[in-house]
Amino acid sequence: MSEATSPAEPSRLLRxxxxxxxxxxxxxALAQVLRAYRGGGAYIDPVALVHFIIIAVITTPPNYKWQLALERNFPTNPKRDNKVVDAREKKDDDKRAANEKETLSITNTIAKFVLDQTIGASLNTIWFIVMINLLRGEGLNHIMTTIQKDFFPMLIAGYKFWPIVTILNLVVVPVEHRMLVGGLAGLAWGVYVSLMNI
Incomplete structure (x- = not known):
């Protein structure tokens, strides 16, 4: 059975x-409470809350698959080259490998970082703008205008926050936990985005 279709994959994706x-x-909810505290009004708008939950349910699986694809194509700790060795050399290599820490691939880490902060960030920003406006019942013209108006300000705001989270995530966190760590950092980002859009 391939790695892509392992039995644990659906349950991990669901989690x-x-x-x-x-x-x-x-x-x-935090953003709504902050906004209400600063300016009055209702504390929780259930419609806005549901919109953000729907967006998360739709965008999390492709983002998770994206992280897996980045790691598969640019492993953080690539395995050492396989070479033909006799049994004694193999035993010595195995002992050395057990005692050595895995080596971080700087090239692969940079490649993942650049791809995530360009393609990944751009697609996520556009996807968010499109989805929040579709959920609000807006038409194509309004959505296109909103993308033109909000895309670069949101992307630039993201560049003030996400690069440090991304590099730490890529270097320190195992791939299966990156969505959780990114999600925890996303709490702060989600408050910002919610304040912009609720």
Missing amino acids: VTLEGAIMSAVSN
Whole structure:
């Protein structure tokens, strides 16, 4: 059975999606409470809360798959080259490998970082703008105008926050936990985005 279709994959995907939905709900609720505290009004708008949960449920699976694809194509700790060795050399190599820490691939880490902060960030920003406006019942013209108006300000705001989270996530966190760590950092980001959009 291939890695992509391992039995644990659907349950892991379900778990990260549930975590994403919960963290999105919490960040949106926090943003609404902050906004109400600063300017009055109702504390929780259930419609806005549901919109953010729906967006998380839809966007978490492709983002999780994206992280897996980045790691598969650019492993943080690539395995040492396989070479033909006799039994004694292999035993010595195995002992050395057990005693050595895995080596961080700087090239692969940079490649993942650049891809995530360009393609990943751009697609996520556009996807968020499109989805929040579709959920609000807006038409194509309004959505296109909103993308033109909000895309770069949101992307630039993200560049003030996400690069440090991304590099720490890529270097320190195992791939299966990156969505959770990213989601925890996303609580703060979600408050910002919610304040911009609720």
